Amino acid sequence: MRSIKKAGFLFSTLLIALSLIVAGCGNNSGQPANAGASESNDAGKANEEKSGRKLIALAHKSLNYYAFVAMQEAAKRKAQEYGYEFEASVADFDSAKQTNQFINFITKKPAAIITDPNDSEGLITAINQAKTAGIPVGVFDTPTTGGDVAFTVAFDNFKAGQMAAEEIVKRLKEKYGEPKGTVLNAYGAMSSSAWRARKTGFDEVMKKYPNIQYLAMPAEGDMRKTQDVALNAMAKYGNLDAVHAPSDNPAMGLYEALKQKNKLKKVGEDGHVIFVTIDAEPIALQRIKEGWYDATINQDCVAYGEIVIDMLHNYSLQGKEVPLETYKNEKYFWKEAKIVKGDSGPHMIIDPYVIDSSNVDNDSHWGNVAWNEYNLRY
Numbered sequence: 001m002r003s004i005k006k007a008g009f010l011f012s013t014l015l016i017a018l019s020l021i022v023a024g025c026g027n028n029s030g031q032p033a034n035a036g037a038s039e040s041n042d043a044g045k046a047n048e049e050k051s052g053r054k055l056i057a058l059a060h061k062s063l064n065y066y067a068f069v070a071m072q073e074a075a076k077r078k079a080q081e082y083g084y085e086f087e088a089s090v091a092d093f094d095s096a097k098q099t100n101q102f103i104n105f106i107t108k109k110p111a112a113i114i115t116d117p118n119d120s121e122g123l124i125t126a127i128n129q130a131k132t133a134g135i136p137v138g139v140f141d142t143p144t145t146g147g148d149v150a151f152t153v154a155f156d157n158f159k160a161g162q163m164a165a166e167e168i169v170k171r172l173k174e175k176y177g178e179p180k181g182t183v184l185n186a187y188g189a190m191s192s193s194a195w196r197a198r199k200t201g202f203d204e205v206m207k208k209y210p211n212i213q214y215l216a217m218p219a220e221g222d223m224r225k226t227q228d229v230a231l232n233a234m235a236k237y238g239n240l241d242a243v244h245a246p247s248d249n250p251a252m253g254l255y256e257a258l259k260q261k262n263k264l265k266k267v268g269e270d271g272h273v274i275f276v277t278i279d280a281e282p283i284a285l286q287r288i289k290e291g292w293y294d295a296t297i298n299q300d301c302v303a304y305g306e307i308v309i310d311m312l313h314n315y316s317l318q319g320k321e322v323p324l325e326t327y328k329n330e331k332y333f334w335k336e337a338k339i340v341k342g343d344s345g346p347h348m349i350i351d352p353y354v355i356d357s358s359n360v361d362n363d364s365h366w367g368n369v370a371w372n373e374y375n376l377r378y
Helices: 043-051 066-081 095-107 124-132 157-176 193-206 223-237 248-260 282-290 301-314 366-373
Strands: 055-060 085-090 112-115 137-140 151-155 181-187 212-218 242-244 274-279 295-298 326-328 336-341 346-350 353-355
Touching (some): 055 095, 066 248, 085 095, 095 124, 112 301, 124 137, 137 301, 151 301, 157 181, 157 193, 157 242, 157 274, 157 353, 181 193, 181 223, 212 223, 242 248, 248 274, 248 282, 301 366
Parallel strands (some): 055 085, 055 112, 112 137, 242 274, 274 295
Antiparallel strands (some): 326 336
16 A cells, blocks of 8 residues: 555544546456346336336445445446446434435436445335335445345444454553553444444443453544543543554544654554554554554455345345355455345344554555555545
8 A cells, every 4th residue: 555645644633525427447346156146026126127227326325434435446346347337425423314315216216225324224224115116225334224135245343343352452451461551432422223233332341350451432423522631531541552543544543642642652562552553554554664553453345336236136146045154265365255035134233353564564454555546535
């Protein structure tokens, strides 16, 4: 990954303003072994003929995080690779707005609609309306608790929280010979099912270690609030041994707080504060390489966009149900994931994995793909 200029990541950068005009062809994604051609009487395919367009529409929750931008770009590239037109709307975290945008897409009679729901319940009625209209729906990132969804691909957020905590515990043992010290978790908004699960997983690990002073403080996933929380924690409790934020965007607030108090030290330097995040955006990978961060837990945002399109194209739009089996694809670092029966239909859960200085340069990490191949910048 090419070096990220410091100026590109100044704390004052609160919103991502990216140009998503790049259209290209990505590599073919793998699919379960029984994929293949099928009959043409599927509702989605018939819908394409009626509309005269091969359109895939995305009702997205936001573009305010780099991860969300990468998800959209991956889906767009994969859709265009298959010959579809691609159109997206952005709800800016407004559930009512997203529902309206989703229903508007139904009236356009696309081949399929994909979405990253703002919440797990808000789109269920609209998803069922799409199904009634013969339009298959694919969901990524935030699963719904119901509705007739053709395919969902998501992330084990609880396990990610556990893994982040375990990385911190491991380093505390290396530092002190036992798990002890003061750990700050500037956790995200509890209205988010993902951040809620990450906090629960983190909490589950921390409660096993009574000698760790665990500071779980609400920061709403906001960069400025996260910085304030860290500054307040240092003022009240003194030195921190480790810090954690549930996503890389708010983690920038932790970075700035440590820097402001002259406590930002590299791994191996005296006074280094253990620093572990979740998501594995390019900024996290860069800071691991530079020595500021210890580790990040990877959520494969590129895979989300690619796989949801793959499954709709190879199954739903061929009149076939997505099979419940093990998906395998060598292009991804994680290699395989199970497809199981979920609350709303076939559901793939991608396991998190740790990125640290030993593997940060691997080209298959989504952060490296988005930065080097997609050329997405902050």
